Amino acid sequence: MTTSSRWRALTHHNLFWPVAVLVVLLLVNVPFTPDFFSVGMTNGHLHGSLVSIVLFGSPLILVAVGMTLVIATGGIDLSVGAVVAITGALACSYISDQADQSALSAVLLAMGIGLLAAVICGLWNGFLVARMGIQPIIATLIIMVAGRGVAQLITDGQIITINSKPYKLIGGGYWLTLPFSIFVVAAVVAVTVVLTRRTALGLLVESVGGNAEASRLVGIRSLRIKIMVYVFCALCAGIAGLMISSNTSAADGNNAGLWIELDAILAVVIGGTSLLGGRFSIGGTVVGALVIQTLTTTIYTIGVPTQTNLVFKAAVVIVVCLLQSPKFRAKVFGTKLGAKFGAKGGGKPAAAPAEPAAATEAAPKMEVS
């Protein structure tokens, strides 16, 4: 295998561009924070920028993973932010009512209550979308609007602060020198991957998202599958909610998970899953979420003035998306790089270098829908 063909195989991998962007973003930090990559040990746990990226990015990864499946069925879930808030609020308000806030059983029960609420939200979304046939964006908008109200109702509009060691562990604690949330995320991602790729769930989800009517006619119970993914998504959001509230040991009904749905959708798309449904990539989503979290951290560390935060974010998002667009690569990198940089028409004579890639990309869409 020649280096160039290996290179091509690499650039063709669907994770290449997201990972490349992630690496570049990480490197951008180095001139500003020379010891950006250094990881130190404090109080018996690891500490450093990389650790905090994973730590603070954990909730986003979780939400985005759940969102990936919903999007793969051709749906979307705007309610995740509200679910985050509800779960956190329920768990914390239960714990704060306990005499002994550190009692493990109480904490477990609190988490159970929170997650149960999340599941109910998911069921409701799934019911509206799958059973009632309401457009996902509007069906989930209901909980997005009302859910935050519910969360505030639970906390009575205040921030509930708790002081519970075991609860603190999920989102803010450390285990084996690493943030515990890393293990939670790893477990959830692993479960998701196993659930979708080791069983037939992934295939069925992709089928429902790829062609709903055809899926009905092959006997896929898309109703069940859709409800299942909305529940799963809400469950992920619920875990993220526990994590966020545990991280600060407080439940903030109004601000917890605010706008996390947009970041999650962004992560999913950066990871290469189409919003139209069909093919999905959990790995891509994880990378996408890390890109977004790194971006946030970068904004904080390199001293972007607050008022330009969003412009900076917009610029990065645009660059990432452009890089991921084969048409853009073909147009911009043109002749020389076009072939190299994953223009899929690869090995052909450079007669009309730009167009073949463009046409090939257009082609797969031919028979879609």
Added chain:
Amino acid sequence: AKEDDSSSSSSSEGGSKAITLGFSQVGSESGWRSANTDSVKEAAKEAGYTLKFSDAQQKQENQISAIRSFIAQKVDVIAFSPVVVTGWDAVLKEAKAKKIPVVLTDRSVETSDESLFVTLVGSDFTDEGRRAAKILEKVLEKAGHKGPVKIAQLEGTTGAAPAIERAKGFKEVMDADHKDDWKIVVSQTGDFTRAGGKQVMAAFLQSNPDIDVLFAHNDDMGIGAIQAIEAAGKKPGKDILIVTVDGVKDGFVAMSEGKINAIVECNPLLGPQLMEVVKKVKDGETVERWIKTKESDFMQDQAKEALPTRKY
């Protein structure tokens, strides 16, 4: 919804009947705000007023339409905490045309015509910034800090009035009195939330490990930052001196634990004051243009005794 029949026609018959007060709140974006809402509601109940409450969800357009709806409902007095300072002329003119007096709470508005509102009951964000800077001087002195001071600032939501004005007031004092020794080395928004404060502070500590002082625009961000500081292995209140604004209960708890050095109070409990003013306005008495709320600054040593008195 509808109160009893007695109140439903109260406004038109005026005089002896209870006052109907239309109150439009900014939203419920923080614990401070919820305490403010509760205070207004309770005070109205105690005073026996009929309160028409409307929550604007942080949107000025909602607040404008709420005020319009108050006008349509013919309330006796309109009170509101403006979401933003600008852009009230049109709707306030409508209120004036219908002879409904308007009382502002919490923050002021910019208008072309001073007669559009009667009075403001509330505090001054810029002044809070100044007070924070002043109290920081005391904190530094007490900690025996010498030499240049490297300050990290956790701003509120970018574009929000308290964030802008607290920063402005702080900078004013800093530029005037400490041009040479104080320096804000990093400043970033933490969106007034604990999670935001924690995350931003973690990044600050990475890029500027030698921060001396943290000025947070509210307690919540300060509390979040404390957690980040502890995670980085430093001692909040000792290695890094912390000054925050607001004075919520959790802030006082942290201060009593020695993790916050000083708090500039911003009092949300202005319900009773507001009701007094409303009564006066309804009765046609003249009132001051600006009725400031009773607020004080707290240093660490006052924390313990103040803590039990905190209601929110």
Added chain:
Amino acid sequence: MAEPRPVLEMAGIVKEFPGVRALSGVDFRLFPGEIHALMGENGAGKSTLIKVLTGVYSLDGGTITLDGKSVRIASPLQAQQAGISTVYQEVNLCPNLSVAENIFIGREPTRAGRIQWKRMRKEAAELVDRLGLDIDVTAPLSSYPLAVQQLVAIVRSVGTGDSDGEGSGTKVLVLDEPTSSLDRDEVLELFRLMRQLRDEGVAILFVSHFLDQIYEICDRMTVLRNGTLVGEHMVSELDQVGLIQLMIGKALDQLEGLHEHQLHSDVGETLVQADGLGRTGGIAPFDLEIKKGEVLGLAGLLGSGRTELARLLFGADQPDSGTVSIGGKQVSMSAPNDGIDAGVAFCSENRKTEGLVPDLTVRENIILALQAARGWTRPIPVAQRDELVAKYIKALDIRPANPEARVGQLSGGNQQKVLLARWLITQPKLLILDEPTRGIDVGAKAEIQKLVVSLSEDGMSVLYIAAELEEVLRLSHTIGVLRDRRLVAQIANGPEITPSRILETIASGEHQ
């Protein structure tokens, strides 16, 4: 017949897709006033050639000369402006718009920029009339079955250029398998129209897998094999056998074999029993019996309700009267799952919208039905899955024989085979095939028909729907005749049953 100059000349056309060279140096000429057949097996590159011509795909090599001038066509719009109007293989219209709009969109009659709806509807109705169609042009296109949509697409392309005097008028008309789901009458109407256009000097490019149609209407043909040109012939100079040989590269004799095939008559006991099954707006209540191992063919004109009948038996639509029992057990057919659980498989006529999931691979599409039946918790073991898929790819000769290929990129005929494989793999008791040979080349068609026969010999019952009456007659033990969405007769097949007998039955509409 020496024409002065071809209206269209394509030389050395090359088109590559990743891993596939779909066209390698194809030459093609089209003369004004001729009907030219483009022939080739499934995947030979016919549709690709057409898409290259009309700017859907960009050229990787070669030149296109139109009216003596070298042109570069970058989009279907440019192609239309240059006088090439096209009906693509898959119906490509907008289902949400009305029939009239579909015919006129892009060139609606306007006055001062304002669309004249009345005029548009009137003209649309006239155009539709020309093809002998009786439909409401104001209804949304999606309310009509595929065949009607195909006709509308034809009306649109024929209509291009003769309204408003915009554009340069149609010089070249390209029809990619327009007849694949039309029945005899519609085909005749279409041919009448094609001849008329030919006589007006329009050059027509025609693709079809029905050899009889080619010999009926075409003047000249170009044969492709595996993306290369294998010859250009006058139709009168090449007989069917020779043509098939050119297309597949070797002689074909299975086809003959099939004609001699005698249907074995020993069908078993009753498998499916429908009593008074019906659906308002779909099909009138009917009684139907299908025995084990029996092939029941459905005959009827376009829109006679064959598809509706099949859908009811499968549970794709919910019946509002009657009962079905399968294998002696009554089944409530309210969703496809009910049919599937009872052992019914339904291979839809509309592979694009009701059949395939274009983004998934061939393998995934093939195992989809089986997997759905097993439920998501029990994935098919990898080894077994790969073996099954490989077996069916081979059996049906799906090309490219790559289970990883995305189905959306396969040629039309190969997509149809994937769909078939999907259902065969589930080994149903009753296999419903709604136009399974649509868009399939001669060789494969013969294969599929042989397959049906052998399945029935193995005891599988088959409900067979096809546009060609001959095809139905050749395969079926019993023939159900439909007319106006009513099952009017069930006739046992026999030597005395001929297409014309069936047509008579349809015409008289009685016999029951």
Added chain:
Amino acid sequence: MSTTTQSPTAPDSRTPSKAARLLGDRRLPVLVTALLFLAMYIAGLSRYQNYGFAETQVFMNLFIDNGYLLVAAVGATFVILSGGIDLSVGSVIGFTTMFTAWLVERQGLPILVVIPMALAVGAFGGFLMGYVIHNFEIQPFIVTLAGLFLFRGLCLVISKESISIGDASVSSMAQAQVSLGGAFLSVGAIVALVVLAAAFYILHYTRFGRRVYAIGGNEQSALLMGLPQGGTKIAVYTMSGFCSALAGLLFTLYIQSGDPLHATGMELDAIAAVVIGGTLLTGGSGYVLGTLFGVLVLGLIKSIIQFEGTLSSWWTKIATGVLLCAFILIQRAMTARKKT
């Protein structure tokens, strides 16, 4: 009304029954939304009759208080009909208020010069997004999300603080009232209604409008049918940008100031209004008239909650969600047809 569907021609055995036709009619959702709006309004009347709900002005206020949203939602209708989505609406509105206020107050330009500039900037922003979406085949959701960040960011770059507009011509425009039998409408409301009428005309009586529907129905088909699908798409986003900027101007009039945080999240209101009005998010089906009712329904929900007047902050959110939900479910139940 649109003319895509018309009274049935001579019925034959193949023509579906009248009832089926009505159910299948794409105008049904609009009708249902309108009916439900009326029902809600009447419910409001009976519940708050003693509070002045019955006054004509309360009804007019629906238009005055939601004029800008209507304009933005009309723009969003175009995008959604074409099968896309535009998340930048709220940010562009916010940006326009800042941009206008800044030019008028800080740069001293007359408002009549600023208006075309603001519209041009909005339209150009939309054009850019459309260009990227079409030419690089990036999903509209993401491109417009980047637009959301960008325009909101630009607001803050102009100024972190709100800028109040004291300009006399702006105030006179903002406070101008057109009286209509005892009640009045603002300039903004009237502009919004004009925009609505124009959009209706464009969608149903121009080729461009029909192309929007075609693309929404099936983009690939539209391409193969030889429609200039790229140009149409770009035009649609440009229009949406233009409408957002216009909505931003109306919003500026409404509040006579620019503020960097104005109209946050308004894109969701606009999209919700469009969808409630019966337009399918998948594109190709819906009417701009439905959007009007969608906006009115949202506005009515708001004003009912205001008249209720005792809801605490979170109950406001919950009530909004519940009303929305009830509305959607009833609408769904009324439009549901038998699955085919």
